[in-house]
Amino acid sequence: VGPRALDAIPRAGLGHWPTPLEPCPRLSDELGVEVWVKREDCSGLGLGGNKVRKLDFLLGSATAGDVVITFGALQSNHARQTAAACARLGLECHLILSPVVPRHDELYTTSGNVLVDRLLGAHLHVTDDPVRTFEQVAAALEGRTTWVIPAGGSDASGALGYVAAAEEWTRQSREMGAEPTVVVVASSTGGTQAGTLVGLKRVSARARVIGVGVYQSPEATCEAVATLAAGAAAELGIGPPAPSAIEVTGEFLGEGYGIPTPEMVKALALFARTEGLVLDPVYSGKAAAALVALARRGDLASERVLFIHTGGAPGLFAYGPGVVDGGG
Numbered sequence: 506v507g508p509r510a511l512d513a514i515p516r517a518g519l520g521h522w523p524t525p526l527e528p529c530p531r532l533s534d535e536l537g538v539e540v541w542v543k544r545e546d547c548s549g550l551g552l553g554g555n556k557v558r559k560l561d562f563l564l565g566s567a568t569a570g571d572v573v574i575t576f577g578a579l580q581s582n583h584a585r586q587t588a589a590a591c592a593r594l595g596l597e598c599h600l601i602l603s604p605v606v607p608r609h610d611e612l613y614t615t616s617g618n619v620l621v622d623r624l625l626g627a628h629l630h631v632t633d634d635p636v637r638t639f640e641q642v643a644a645a646l647e648g649r650t651t652w653v654i655p656a657g658g659s660d661a662s663g664a665l666g667y668v669a670a671a672e673e674w675t676r677q678s679r680e681m682g683a684e685p686t687v688v689v690v691a692s693s694t695g696g697t698q699a700g701t702l703v704g705l706k707r708v709s710a711r712a713r714v715i716g717v718g719v720y721q722s723p724e725a726t727c728e729a730v731a732t733l734a735a736g737a738a739a740e741l742g743i744g745p746p747a748p749s750a751i752e753v754t755g756e757f758l759g760e761g762y763g764i765p766t767p768e769m770v771k772a773l774a775l776f777a778r779t780e781g782l783v784l785d786p787v788y789s790g791k792a793a794a795a796l797v798a799l800a801r802r803g804d805l806a807s808e809r810v811l812f813i814h815t816g817g818a819p820g821l822f823a824y825g826p827g828v829v830d831g832g833g
């Protein structure tokens with residue numbers, strides 16, 4: 506079996522693509538490094554974000570009346586985008602949400618993504634024991650056609666969304682004469698980085714990809730990226746990316762998933778005040794903190810950097826004023 510075209514794989518048609526690829530002149534001046542941004546926050550559906558790309562493939566064969574069950578943290582962007590995809594496709598949506606971030610106040614438990622999940626008509630199951638809750642929910646839905654989507658939409662099929670994205674921005678950047686030499690992207694369940702590596706390989710783009718770990722240890726993230734990249738490559742009938750291409754830094758995680766760092770808060774303000782870009786406190790804000798630190802250290806001198814804005818801004822409203830530098 507030879508290479509398989511991405512277009513041969515069914516897709517649900519969920520997003521606004523291509524998303525914009527934009528220069529960031531004021532941010533570039535500030536950092537002394539040429540920075541571009543890929544606006545994956547503008548993917549359109551349900552306030553946008555990177556999961557729309559994955560769901561486009563994950564739900565490519567779903568039909569109205571089917572059921573979807575997926576998993577996430579309470580303020581999961583993936584859960585919100587899944588709820589939106591279900592609304593759009595006429596699917597019944599069950600979200601199994603765990604309080605993995607140590608925040609139990611009213612803002613965190615009712616605003617941000619949770620508010621939008623409810624607006625979109627999803628069934629929310631908040632639980633400390635997602636495995637047991639899944640068994641109960643699945644049992645109650647017996648007999649229905651059910652799509653079980655892993656956390657973050659990260660399996661081989663979901664990662665294909667970022668194969669498509671990486672091919673898209675490579676095409677755009679080549680048309681603009683501005684192909685990136687470095688890509689900076691937040692990495693949590695790893696599907697976004699995995700798909701990116703496979704996509705870049707397919708179009709012979711040689712950019713270095715820096716995954717910024719925001720969830721688990723860099724070792725665990727690397728392992729997840731390797732497994733997902735191998736799976737996505739196999740779906741497309743090509744070999745996996747070289748192990749040496751998988752790079753994840755754990756330096757910007759701070760105390761853990763969803764816990765703000767001072768560098769993240771500063772980076773949110775810098776992106777907002779130089780370019781009008783609204784990032785999020787859990788993922789893209791920590792990736793931005795990495796970009797700022799690497800640039801200021803001189804590690805990106807003479808590179809053309811592409812920052813992937815993966816979305817997530819609805820999460821800001823659950824975090825509140827503490828993530829605004831000088832906001833208090």
Ligand SMILES: *Cc1c(COP(=O)(O)O)cnc(C)c1O
Pocket residue numbers: 554555556582583657659691692693694695696697698785788789815816817818
């Ligand atoms: C899910 C998410 C990510 C990370 O994507 P993975 O494929 O899970 O690594 C990055 N940014 C935002 C805003 C997200 O919601």
